[in-house]
Amino acid sequence: MDHHELLTIAREAMRQRGLQPDFSAAAQQEAVATTEPSASIGANLRDLRDLLWCSIDNDDSRDLDQLTVALPAAGGVQRILVAIADVDALVRPGSAIDDHARANTTSVYTAAGVFPMLPLRLSTDLSSLNENEDRLAVVIEIAIGAQAAPIEMPARSQVYRALVRNKAQLTYDGVAGWLDGKAPMPQKVATLAGLEEQLRTQDRAGQALKELRRQHGALSLSTPEARPVFGSDGVLTDLRTEDGNRAKELIAGFMIAANGVTARFLDSKNFPSLRRFLREPARWQKIAEIAAALGEKLPTEPSPLALDAFLTKRRLAEPEKFAELSLTIVKLLGSGEYMLSRPGHAAPGHFGLAVNDYTHSTAPNRRYPDLITQRLLKAALLGAAPPLGDDELMQLAQHCTEQEDNANKVERQVRKSAVALLLGSRVGQTFNAFVTGVSSKGTWVRISAPVAEGRVVRGFEGLDVGDKPRVTLVGVDAQRGFIDFERAS
Numbered sequence: 101m102d103h104h105e106l107l108t109i110a111r112e113a114m115r116q117r118g119l120q121p122d123f124s125a126a127a128q129q130e131a132v133a134t135t136e137p138s139a140s141i142g143a144n145l146r147d148l149r150d151l152l153w154c155s156i157d158n159d160d161s162r163d164l165d166q167l168t169v170a171l172p173a174a175g176g177v178q179r180i181l182v183a184i185a186d187v188d189a190l191v192r193p194g195s196a197i198d199d200h201a202r203a204n205t206t207s208v209y210t211a212a213g214v215f216p217m218l219p220l221r222l223s224t225d226l227s228s229l230n231e232n233e234d235r236l237a238v239v240i241e242i243a244i245g246a247q248a249a250p251i252e253m254p255a256r257s258q259v260y261r262a263l264v265r266n267k268a269q270l271t272y273d274g275v276a277g278w279l280d281g282k283a284p285m286p287q288k289v290a291t292l293a294g295l296e297e298q299l300r301t302q303d304r305a306g307q308a309l310k311e312l313r314r315q316h317g318a319l320s321l322s323t324p325e326a327r328p329v330f331g332s333d334g335v336l337t338d339l340r341t342e343d344g345n346r347a348k349e350l351i352a353g354f355m356i357a358a359n360g361v362t363a364r365f366l367d368s369k370n371f372p373s374l375r376r377f378l379r380e381p382a383r384w385q386k387i388a389e390i391a392a393a394l395g396e397k398l399p400t401e402p403s404p405l406a407l408d409a410f411l412t413k414r415r416l417a418e419p420e421k422f423a424e425l426s427l428t429i430v431k432l433l434g435s436g437e438y439m440l441s442r443p444g445h446a447a448p449g450h451f452g453l454a455v456n457d458y459t460h461s462t463a464p465n466r467r468y469p470d471l472i473t474q475r476l477l478k479a480a481l482l483g484a485a486p487p488l489g490d491d492e493l494m495q496l497a498q499h500c501t502e503q504e505d506n507a508n509k510v511e512r513q514v515r516k517s518a519v520a521l522l523l524g525s526r527v528g529q530t531f532n533a534f535v536t537g538v539s540s541k542g543t544w545v546r547i548s549a550p551v552a553e554g555r556v557v558r559g560f561e562g563l564d565v566g567d568k569p570r571v572t573l574v575g576v577d578a579q580r581g582f583i584d585f586e587r588a589s
Contacts, residue, residue: 103212106521109579110212110514117506119204121215126196131219136226137189139236139263144481148239149265152298153183155229156270156347162224163207163216163465167237167266168354170301178244178305182358183264186236187227187464188474191218193487202496205468205503210511211518216466223465231269237262238477240358240461244305258365259477268292276345279303306350309357314408355462362473363457367443369480372490374469374497375441376460383432383565390428390566424534427546428566431536435505438469438497440490469500512553516581519552523583527573530588535567545571545585552583559587 111121123131141147153167167183191198201217208215216223229235239262268288277283279299289295359376366373380402381387387407388398396410411429415422438460461477464470472488479487488496533545536553543560546553556563556571563569571585 106212106514106518109517109581110210110215110510113210113510113513113581114208114215117510119208119215119503119506119510120200123200123219124196127200127219130195130197131221134190134222134226137186137236139234141263144261145236146239146260146262148181148183148262149234151181151264152292152294153229153264153266154268154270154295154298155231155266156272156275156351159271159273162220162228163218164229164266164269165463165465165470166351166355167229167264168302168351170298170305176245178301180242180244180302180305180354180357182240182242182354182462183229183237183262184240184358184462184470184474185227185229185465186238186261186474187218187222187471188478189236190222190227191471193475197222201468201471203503204507205500206507207466208507208510210514212514217468218465227465229264229266231266234263234265237264238474239264240361242354242357242361244308258361259481261478261481268295270347272345272347272351274347275299275350276347279346302354303346303350306353309353310349313353313356356458359459359461360457362461362477363441363459366459366473366476366480367441367457370443371476371480371486372443372488372493373441373459373476374438374472374493374500376436376438376458376469378436379434381433386565387429387432390425424546427536428534431565435508437501440494440497442490469496472496513581516553516583517578519550520576520578520581520583522550523552523573523576524578527575530570530572531585533569533571533585535563535565535569538564545569547571554583554585557584557586563587 114121139145151169151171153169155164155167157164165185169181169183171179171181173179191201197218204215204217207217207223218227222228227235229237238259240259270286270288274283274286275289278285278289285296289299363373363375384398384402388400391398391410394414396413398406398410407429411422411426414425418425441459459473460467460469461473462470464474472493475487479485531547533547535543536546537544543556543563544553545556545563554573556569557574559569570588572588573583574586575584576582
């Protein structure tokens, strides 16, 4: 099976999950007709093109949602600006493009390829913050105090619209390798005056925010994902895992902080918002049992601080097994959800991130909740009424949660199809595994080399998440993404 056949599997998997793999003819026509929006610098639009903005993303990313820049520290306060692509300026509510984005609610990243939420003419061009291009953006200020705590800026300074220009498109691996002293300085950093110190300032701020989140109980997890590798002939040859790194931590920290500022800004304007939350884990007792088996004691009630302390110890004690433990904990924590948050009402926090005020706002090219949030922000900045009512936001929150879950299932299914291709010649072999899921629908395990998850079809009795059985591969079905194991005797 080659790349084309895997792509066919992905498209059918999307349809089965209620996702649209293709843009309508009307959406395609709108994309062709879309032109750059006009920009008039003035009271409602600042000109920030002279700042040393840069993007840091994956090597192959073409839909750039955010830029960052650090301003000179003053009075013990470090200010970080995050520029978010003004997608709303190009995608009108009720348009065919918006209808598609609203239906899927997210870009779908499969082993066969990416199914973007927006047409490529927008997401990788007109609404992407590409290098050396003037772009409209919504800018979010993060002010970091002497103790690394984000502090509230005056309302007029927290969020505003601006014209920006990406001076350097950088990659996670390139920046992380250099910051860690394991690789040479990226050429763009070496040749662009001031960028080296700019990145070191951002890194210091990012590390400070990371430590603050850790003190509040943010979980230190490592869950590397497998990415497909295709040969020049389009045939799948391998699946490689990608770990987190310092540059990813830097950007993630800024995005978490920016999402918090956004949530509080909307609340201060008496606007509703879509919040992202993760409930306290229902299976906390199982997490405590896993910790106890490793010689650690967790409290009887869910505590992110205690859980993170346990995870930190395990990372240091057995770094080679930490990804496996992380995945087990992630499975037991459950999935995040969207909900309507009304101004002045307490919203549930995010257990994994240890934050209370949290929305999604930093990826409007890739996630529809972020585009909704951007529309709310721009209306608030203009002093207009919220463009969406509570009932509609509540329905959208549920729809976005459901479609995100569907997209995740598609991604897992196609990844399994890709892995099934690689494992086809290894039926009958036995592997070390660990259990990642147990429900009425079945028991699932994960193996490594290649990273693969499959169902235990025989001998699953008594297994639970975190157990480490030996399993034998008994069959694969690439078309359906089935990888079947039996418990080895």
